[in-house]
Amino acid sequence: GQNIDQPTEMTATEGAIVxxxxxxxxSGFNGLFWYQQHAGEAPTFLSYNVLDGLEEKGRFSSFLxxxxxxxxxLLKELxxxxxxxYLCAVRDLRSNDYKLSFGAGTTVTVRx
Amino acid sequence: DAGVTQSPTHLIxxxxxxxxxxxxxxxxxxxxxWYQQAxxxxxxxxxxxxxxxxxxxxxxxxxxxxxxxxxxSSELNVNALLLGDSALYLCASSPAGRGSETQYFxxxxxxxxx
Numbered sequence: 001g002q003n004i005d006q007p008t009e010m011t012a013t014e015g016a017i018v019x020x021x022x023x024x025x026x027s028g029f030n031g032l033f034w035y036q037q038h039a040g041e042a043p044t045f046l047s048y049n050v051l052d053g054l055e056e057k058g059r060f061s062s063f064l065x066x067x068x069x070x071x072x073x074l075l076k077e078l079x080x081x082x083x084x085x086y087l088c089a090v091r092d093l094r095s096n097d098y099k100l101s102f103g104a105g106t107t108v109t110v111r112x
Numbered sequence: 113d114a115g116v117t118q119s120p121t122h123l124i125x126x127x128x129x130x131x132x133x134x135x136x137x138x139x140x141x142x143x144x145x146w147y148q149q150a151x152x153x154x155x156x157x158x159x160x161x162x163x164x165x166x167x168x169x170x171x172x173x174x175x176x177x178x179x180x181x182x183x184x185s186s187e188l189n190v191n192a193l194l195l196g197d198s199a200l201y202l203c204a205s206s207p208a209g210r211g212s213e214t215q216y217f218x219x220x221x222x223x224x225x226x
Contacts, residue, residue: 035217042218043155043202043217044217048214098143098167099145099157099168102147102154105153105154
């Protein structure tokens with residue numbers, strides 16, 4: 001299985017930048033996903049990394065280093081609506097493994 | 113284009129009862145996965161259905177069972193409910209059946225077992 005670790009909580013100020021780290025251990029690797037989940041709602045897809053490097057999507061960017069088992073999600077120009085839980089999820093490379101394994105999530109609180 | 117839909121949104125049951133949750137995948141998707149999310153935790157994989165068969169299963173007891181219909185919609189059944197089954201149950205769909213595509217989640221069913 002996978003061990004996926006991410007910080008429990010982070011707090012930042014509106015307009016600032018926050019970086020959420022995620023480390024994972026897996027016997028194989030077939031992609032890392034970031035989801036955003038507002039309280040009481042379903043996770044919504046933010047980004048997907050399968051190769052090393054940085055993927056940028058507007059204010060959100062995600063980075064992957066497969067050799068280090070490490071990813072981060074970078075949130076820029078924080079807005080109040082960015083207050084949510086951010087979930088890191090990994091898919092295994094083994095055949096017949098289709099599930100996503102999630103970390104416990106990082107709760108980001110944006111303050112005015 | 114409707115996204116993933118789930119019903120009901122909320123449900124209250126008592127210990128020992130049985131429950132059925134329903135999911136309709138996003139248009140064009142044929143694969144459905146179910147997850148259980150306890151408060152303050154990440155979603156935990158229950159199982160995935162493709163071509164009306166269970167393709168992969170997580171570490172959940174046999175009390176958890178499912179079904180997929182020819183129109184790709186799916187049901188999750190939980191028998192002999194326990195207090196610990198109280199959680200948000202999420203359905204996720206993905207396209208093309210390969211299992212390697214991005215999964216999109218429905219709004220979930222919040223189950224409370226008393």
